Amino acid sequence: xxxxxxxxxxxxxxxxxxxxxxxxxxxxxxxxxxxxxxxxxxxxxxxxxxxxxxxxxxxxxxxxxxxxxxxxxxxxxxxxxxxxxxxxxxxxxxxxxxxxxxxxxxxxxxxxxxxxxxxxxxxxxxxxxxxxxxxxxxxxxxxxxxxxxxxxxxxxxxxxxxxxxxxxxxxxxxxxxxxxxxxxxxxxxxxxxxxxxxxxxxxxxxxxxxxxxxxxxxxxxxxxxxxxxxxxxxxxxxxxxxxxxxxxxxxxxxxxxxxxxxxxxxxxxxxxxxxxxxxxxxxxxxxxxxxxxxxxxxxxxxxxxxxxxxxxxxxxxxxxxxxxxxxxxxxxxxxxxxxxxxxxxxxxx
Ligand code: AMP
Numbered sequence: 001x002x003x004x005x006x007x008x009x010x011x012x013x014x015x016x017x018x019x020x021x022x023x024x025x026x027x028x029x030x031x032x033x034x035x036x037x038x039x040x041x042x043x044x045x046x047x048x049x050x051x052x053x054x055x056x057x058x059x060x061x062x063x064x065x066x067x068x069x070x071x072x073x074x075x076x077x078x079x080x081x082x083x084x085x086x087x088x089x090x091x092x093x094x095x096x097x098x099x100x101x102x103x104x105x106x107x108x109x110x111x112x113x114x115x116x117x118x119x120x121x122x123x124x125x126x127x128x129x130x131x132x133x134x135x136x137x138x139x140x141x142x143x144x145x146x147x148x149x150x151x152x153x154x155x156x157x158x159x160x161x162x163x164x165x166x167x168x169x170x171x172x173x174x175x176x177x178x179x180x181x182x183x184x185x186x187x188x189x190x191x192x193x194x195x196x197x198x199x200x201x202x203x204x205x206x207x208x209x210x211x212x213x214x215x216x217x218x219x220x221x222x223x224x225x226x227x228x229x230x231x232x233x234x235x236x237x238x239x240x241x242x243x244x245x246x247x248x249x250x251x252x253x254x255x256x257x258x259x260x261x262x263x264x265x266x267x268x269x270x271x272x273x274x275x276x277x278x279x280x281x282x283x284x285x286x287x288x289x290x291x292x293x294x295x296x297x298x299x300x301x302x303x304x305x306x307x308x309x310x311x312x313x314x315x316x317x318x319x320x321x322x323x324x325x326x327x328x329x330x331x332x333x334x335x336x337x338x339x340x341x342x343x344x345x346x347x348x349x
Contacts, residue, residue, distance in 0.1 A: 001257065001310075002054065002249065003028040005265035011273060016044050023312040036062035045069040050272050052227060054248045056082050057129055073177075073272040074227040078247040081223070085127045085158050085244065092242045095218040099242050100234075102160035108149045114159040115145055121162035124148045128156060136194060138162070163241055165234035169203055171212035172230045172253040174267040174277050175220045182267065183213045184260060184280045187252045187288075189232070195319060197348065198289040198339065201255045202282045211240055219245065228253070228268040251290070251321070258308045258326045259286035285332040287339035291323040293349035300345050301325060304338055318349055 003013040004027060015024035016031045024030055033040045035058050045051055045066040052073055060080040063072055081087045089099045103114035105124065115122065120142060126135035137148040139159075168191060173183035185202030186209050203209075216231055230250030233240040253264035262270075262278025270277050294316050301307055304327060311323040327342060329335040 001254070001263075002052075002265045002269065005263055006269050009266070009269060009273075009275070011269055014044065014047065016040055021313075021315065023314060026313050038062070038065070041066055042069065052248075052268070052272050053079070056247055071272075074225055074229065074247045075223060078223045078225055078229070082245050082247045083128055085125060088244055089158075089242075091219070091222070095215070095222055097215045097218065097242045098240065100160045100163050102158055105157040105159050106155045108145070108153060111145055111149060111153075111157070111159060115139060115142060118159065118161050120144075122159050123162055124152060124157055124159050126152060126154075126156065127158050134194070163234040163236050163243075165236050165241075166238075167203075167235040168232065168243075169208065169212070169235060169240075170199075170230055170232045170250065170252040171209075171216050172228060172250055172256070172264055173213070173216045173220065173280075174228045174264070174271045175225045176271045176277055177226050177274055179221075180277050181217060181220060182277045182280045183216055184253065184256055184264065185209060185282050186212060187255060189252050192348070193319075195292060195321075196251050196290055197292070198287060198343070199252050199255060200285075200287050200335070200339070201259060202285070208235065208238075208240060215240065215242065227271045228264050251324075252288075254310070254324050255286040255288040255326055256280070257310075258328050259283055259288075284328045284330050285335040286326055286328045287335055287342070288324055288326045289339070289342055289346055290321055290348075291325070291346065292321060293318045294347060295322055296346045301342060304341055307338070307342065 006013050014029040020032045031040050046069055048070055050071050056079055060076045063076055081091050086104055092099045101118050105111045105114055121140040124137045137151050139148050168189045169186045170189055171186055175181045187199045187201035188203035189199045190197050228249050230246040232243045249264050249268050257263045259282055261281045267278055308326045314322050327338040
């Protein structure tokens with residue numbers, strides 16, 4: 001999606017991925033091998049004007065030596081802080097952004113103490129390499145501690161208080177090297193099993209959006225950020241509680257391809273290539289629905305007026321994000337009807 005956004009601007013992407021079947025390989029040249037392979041990274045850096053990433057789990061130290069060859073954007077510091085839930089929460093706290101009460105857990109004894117202090121329900125999570133609900137265990141009774149520890153017990157965990165939220169929302173914005181900052185409207189996101197199912201945008205709540213933009217700006221300015229950044233929040237008693245951030249284009253921003261004047265992908269490229277940022281004005285009311293595990297019946301979905309279909313060309317696997325679709329309507333009620341029609345045709349396996 002990034003490469004596709006680049007072509008009209010005269011930008012050419014090339015990729016490094018672990019598989020020759022990677023979606024990017026369908027539309028741009030690709031190097032294939034381990035993501036932290038020094039030789040491959042150096043090759044990519046030497047043939048590029050700028051390096052970026054759309055997956056945040058590359059070790060920062062693998063990128064460090066490339067900085068003398070080419071700029072890395074977003075900055076490595078943003079990548080590194082987002083790789084560890086504890087560091088991420090510390091950054092949010094430092095910037096006066098509310099987070100769930102939490103405690104670091106490195107041994108079963110720590111977990112027992114954390115559950116005692118913070119209470120139940122709570123979620124035990126891996127601090128690193130967890131995404132889409134992977135590496136998480138809900139502790140809803142004290143006597144579940146042993147079970148949780150047997151399931152994912154190890155060093156480097158975090159126990160956080162379960163948030164009883166009315167909504168999950170995300171804000172996405174872009175910041176240029178010159179400090180110009182644009183933000184998209186909020187998206188309201190529905191997850192199940194820790195994975196995004198669908199999102200509605202704009203989620204029009206003026207006070208939440210104002211606060212989310214202030215928080216986004218604080219994080220971006222603190223990190224001297226360049227590129228697109230997403231922050232996910234829980235809405236708890238009408239207030240935002242930050243869950244996590246992603247220093248990259250984000251699934252909850254895929255609606256911007258059809259739903260905004262400038263997509264998140266284009267704005268990411270504009271930001272990292274020192275171009276003026278594009279308008280984030282929404283063009284109507286959108287719903288974006290993920291295809292998970294298996295592809296839906298394309299022809300039937302395409303009967304829904306104006307539906308935009310995105311097939312990433314990935315091999316099906318349970319829970320894997322294989323594509324998405326977006327519907328855009330002038331009125332929210334019409335969007336909701338189109339969403340309902342589309343959901344009837346989509347099975348999540
Ligand atoms: P994460 O990997 O942290 O984004 O978690 C994936 C999903 O699990 C979130 O989008 C929520 O739906 C749920 N979740 C994670 N942490 C919490 C929490 N502290 N309280 C309630 N739900 C949570």
